[in-house]
Amino acid sequence: MTLTLPQQSKPPSLQPTGWLRYLSFSVDHKVIGLQYLVCGFAFYLIGGALAGAIRTELTSPVADFMPRDVYNQVLTLHGTVMIFLWIVPVVNGAFGNYLIPFYVGARDMAFPRLNAVAFWLIPPAGLLLITSYFITGAAQSGWTAYPPLSLTTPATGQIIWILSVLLLGGSSIFGGINFIATILKLRRPGLKLMQLPMYCWAMLGTSILVVLSTPVLAGTLILLSFDIVAHTGFFNPGMGGNVVVYQHLFWFYSHPAVYIMVLPAFGLVSEILPIHCRKPLFGYTTMVYSIMAIVVLGLVVWAHHMFTSGTPPWMRLFFTIATAFIAVPTGIKFFNWIATLWGGKISLNSAILFSCGFIVNFVLGGITGVALAQVPFDVHVHDTYFVVAHFHYIVYGGSVFVIFASVYHWFPKVTGRMLDENLGRFHFLLTFIGFNLCFAPQHWLGLNGMPRRVAEYDPQFAFVNQISSVGALLMALSTLPFLWNVIASARSGEIAGDNPWRALTPEWLTTSPPPVENWKGEPPLVTHPYGYGIPADQIDLKDASGSDLWSNGR
């Protein structure tokens, strides 16, 4: 008896293939990661244009570039877009989705459909936010939306802002649940927690923060929308409400949000540095514990945003100490990175330059952060340009520099082609100079009396503001070589091969770009993701200099 099986032709796919899959409800974690990245970058350009509008307004001390209420809409949109549509989705969603399944040895995330839902909440939320500007006028009360201002400014824009942030918060929570489940439950058999690449730990810590604190923001914003729509009095002092309660609830999310933006960046840097220094990551165990310490401390420091809000003295004291102590685990991470650089064979490529730019900028932001934690210091500079400078050093000098470093590092994996290194170094130089020119003078502005969120200011600050605006222009221009580099290299860059960096982490142990389901055959078991370097007793004495030996204690 013969059984003739019908010739198996390629089954028609329910999912589109080719470039169309990037516009589809794809459940492939790599596609979703890229969707996050490209979508986030589009919003980065919008947020950057808004920043450009702000810096243009501030080139002169009078409000002459745009109407004052439009200025407040622009600064509200700038903050919201950059935080909720660029940094949070990209450092978490984009790199998290792309890398975490590789790192745990899985073929996809734990909940692929939830993952796609989480991404597809972002474009509508973003469009809602942006179009509110054109249709009704956007929210005018800053990204913090403090009542009673947010209750008295035009209601439609504020409600759309709340809806949009709720959608984005939902997306963030879905993503967080997915990362926790993937890291804890989808690890390849045999892979222990303490063998995971550092980015997994960073994402685990971040996701815990997301899941614990984002619902608080959601609840707060729902109460705020009740106040606006239904005229309830939760935060309305005219009806017996309390505006300081809103600030507590808001910052209970929004301070951890800072760690949601920088912890993944810490993780990404920990992946990039060892590969390009050809050395193991220094102090793996302390890095893990310091991430977890930051998570715990990050939840109990929120009131340092409210030192001038009439908080009781004991509370000020507690939050000063808690805040200042975050510097300790953060400092451990920075010293470990420097120790990773020390004695390496560092390739001075764009990924390393951006990573080291991050270290320099973040250290300055961290030092001003410890200063701001001190109540008497903060009382003078709270709500001034000093604070603006401080947090841009954290989120731009920190997170955004790391995003660029990561793009230079993982571009060969994603596209199979190399980026142009000369353009990359030029991009770094322009960004680094522009960034510091833009934000370093703002420290002085804040100390000397320029409050934040103003469209007009004391004419004595005009010159320093113009310097800052020139820096902003350089930052805007620095995007051009980057964009050109990415587009041109994706089409005709040098072929990278599967593992151009000779890396050991699992995402490099497959083809570039990787196949659907990540590996042909069994996922590799990587128990030493940072096993670079020559053991100290095998160093070629002729090649090593005296200090190499000295740093080994020989």
Added chain:
Amino acid sequence: MILVLGGLWIGQNINLLPVDASVNAPIYDELFRVLFSIGTILFVGIVGLVVFSLVRFRRKAGQIGDGIALEGNLPLEIFWTAVPAIVVLFVGLFSYDIYERMGGMVPLGHGGHGDSQATEERVWGGIGTAGAMQASSEMLVPPLPVEVTAMQFAFLFHYPEGDIISGELHVPSGRPISLKMEAKDVIHAFWVPEFRLKQDIIPGQPTLLNFTPTRPGRYPVVCAELCGPYHGGMRSTVVVESADDYDAWFQANRKLPVSEA
């Protein structure tokens, strides 16, 4: 060592702040110099290490080998956990001391001037020279009470002794001032950079702020909390003048006879 000395020198000699014009401003500046010195030392040191590593350990043309397989060093980790912890602890204690000297630790509701209202409604205190002021109010000069009303987009200053309403805050130099502040609509903040003082004025919560101006001059009063479209234009002036000049201004503007204090 050079680094530490250089940092100290920079911290002590480069002045980034505007002039000091109140009793707590020099105390503040002391804290600022300490923070600035420590910050400079740390920043220059860390940047120096990064730059040195990048130059010294860069991959030279033709090199293909790896670095040293150095996975960690426990004594070193303990060292750089302990040092920042000690620095942070020192800064924390020092700023606590500064804070106390500014009067920040005085319990709320006691910073006032014996106002009977203070016991009835909840009064929110700001940082201020409340402690020092209370001592002085018992012995020397009674503090000058001024009622501040903040609204979109102006400050109004009302002097209960004399029933003066003014758009500018006139205060005599050397005498403690006690502001009782109230916001009519949204949150505002009262900030005088030269006094190194800022306090949010929160609707529904009368707030006290005490200070003693020292240096005659005209200084800006700035609203520091986003309060609407004209937030940037919400400014006023505090005029610190000698006691005689202040008396002249007071006599010229008062509407009520003042009982001798």
